Amino acid sequence: MSSSSNNGDDKRGVISNADNRELRERLDKLGGKLGQVRGEPPKTDAPEARGRAMSTAFKMSAEMIAGVVVGGLLGYAIDAGLGSKPLALIIGLLFGAGVGIYNAIRSAKAMQSKL
Template sequence: MAGAEEKSGRKQADRDTHEIRQRLDVLGKQLDTAWAKHAPVTPAQQAHGAAMGQAIRLGTELVAGVAVGGLIGWALDQALGTAPFLMVVFLLLGAAAGIIGVMRSAKRMQAAAGPLPGRDLPPDEDDD
């Protein structure tokens, strides 16, 4: 019985090993193909994504201001019975708040981006 512990009872065939190697090679090629499709992101793609994110953020701020103002105005109209008056007032206030928020965010983004190229040039002296 001592010999039974060393042997599995099945003979190791070269054919099985060869098939496993072939499957591993095919899997390796498939992995290489998948990794090639997911190439690293270039700095230009990162900049494009960041700009798109900022644009969506600004648009959302504007729409949220108008929506919140309209909702508050509608709720007050329902509670006080002043049908369209407060909704119109709060829609305008919400639009103003949204525009101010967008302007603040745009100023912060502009300050973070730094000066524009050519901005530090002296004024033209031939403009008379």
């Protein structure tokens, strides 16, 4: 009942290398267009981008810590000079935290404007 018209050479379902390469190129092109439609950012060099992000994160955290430390030290010095022990220290810590957060936000905006 089997047909012997193809002499046992049934190539149905087999894709040649040229066709496979062409399909792969079309699929890659379609994937790129799909990424653009979705609004995905283009792929960048991962190690370089990761290094920049780590650098920025350390810079922001250092600015925040420095603000708190400087504010605390100034508050402590004022307390030692005036004798109003915890009041100026608390105010200095709060002021330093605010300045640190402000500097971190300013750095983030500067980084965003570069993109």
